[in-house]
Amino acid sequence: MKQVGLPLLVLLLVLSCKQGPKTSETNILQPEAKSPTEMEVGATTQTPKEMGMKFAQETQKVLGKNLMGTIQNKGVEEAVVFCNERAYPLTDSMSMNFNARIKRVSDKPRNPDNAANASELAYIETFKKDVAAGVTLEPILKEVNGKVHFYYPIVTNSMCLNCHGIPGKSIQADVVQHLSRLYPDDKATGYDVNEVRGIWSIVFDAPNDSN
Ligand code: HEC
Numbered sequence: 689m690k691q692v693g694l695p696l697l698v699l700l701l702v703l704s705c706k707q708g709p710k711t712s713e714t715n716i717l718q719p720e721a722k723s724p725t726e727m728e729v730g731a732t733t734q735t736p737k738e739m740g741m742k743f744a745q746e747t748q749k750v751l752g753k754n755l756m757g758t759i760q761n762k763g764v765e766e767a768v769v770f771c772n773e774r775a776y777p778l779t780d781s782m783s784m785n786f787n788a789r790i791k792r793v794s795d796k797p798r799n800p801d802n803a804a805n806a807s808e809l810a811y812i813e814t815f816k817k818d819v820a821a822g823v824t825l826e827p828i829l830k831e832v833n834g835k836v837h838f839y840y841p842i843v844t845n846s847m848c849l850n851c852h853g854i855p856g857k858s859i860q861a862d863v864v865q866h867l868s869r870l871y872p873d874d875k876a877t878g879y880d881v882n883e884v885r886g887i888w889s890i891v892f893d894a895p896n897d898s899n
Pocket residue numbers: 755764765767768771772775776792793794796797798799800802842843844845847848849850851852876885886887
């Protein structure tokens with residue numbers, strides 16, 4: 689639900705920016721209406737929470753779109769190759785894009801490089817309780833030395849079970865084999881839908897007007 693809510697909010701912000709100035713130049717309809725300024729306005733009026741949500745959702749969108757496309761066009765096995773080869777480069781390019789450090793980490797990592805650290809493990813536990821209690825999921829934010837540390841849960845849906853469900857049941861046998869070859873220490877199976885698979889752990893510069 690949040691997934692839908694935020695883009696709408698951003699859209700509303702953008703719209704309200706356009707309508708804001710009373711100096712009425714009224715060239716709202718003109719296409720060359722200074723997009724860099726708009727972007728700046730958009731960026732500085734965003735709260736750290738909104739920024740973190742945007743970074744997480746945009747990265748999720750890029751990963752998810754490519755993943756779904758590969759599964760549909762080429763099957764689950766090819767999609768495993770995609771995740772293996774592309775998850776990191778795509779996440780890194782989104783990090784560059786947003787000037788943020790964007791990571792997906794887990795208490796049960798498939799790729800050992802995605803193992804959560806001690807504080808991330810604690811946040812994962814918090815989010816698991818939230819999911820179990822059925823409360824609305826809110827990101828956790830900490831500000832340290834001018835940097836925002838943002839954490840938000842990554843929750844499974846049925847599509848994820850193709851590769852993170854029960855081996856031999858929701859994960860087909862050839863995929864199980866392929867995964868164990870690529871990830872001999874794979875811990876990321878046995879999930880059901882609506883479980884915390886991991887979290888976004890994102891670090892970025894605190895916006896100037898954040899407090
Ligand atoms: C086609 C198989 C496949 C599907 C479907 C899939 N994943 Fe993964 N997932 C992988 C692979 C492979 C990795 C390891 C990527 C790497 O090496 O960086 C991974 C890694 C992850 C990670 C990073 C932490 C870790 O364990 O290394 C998260 C979080 C994650 N997946 C969540 C999901 C979620 C949520 C879904 C469903 C929306 C999903 N995955 C669907 C194959 C898949």
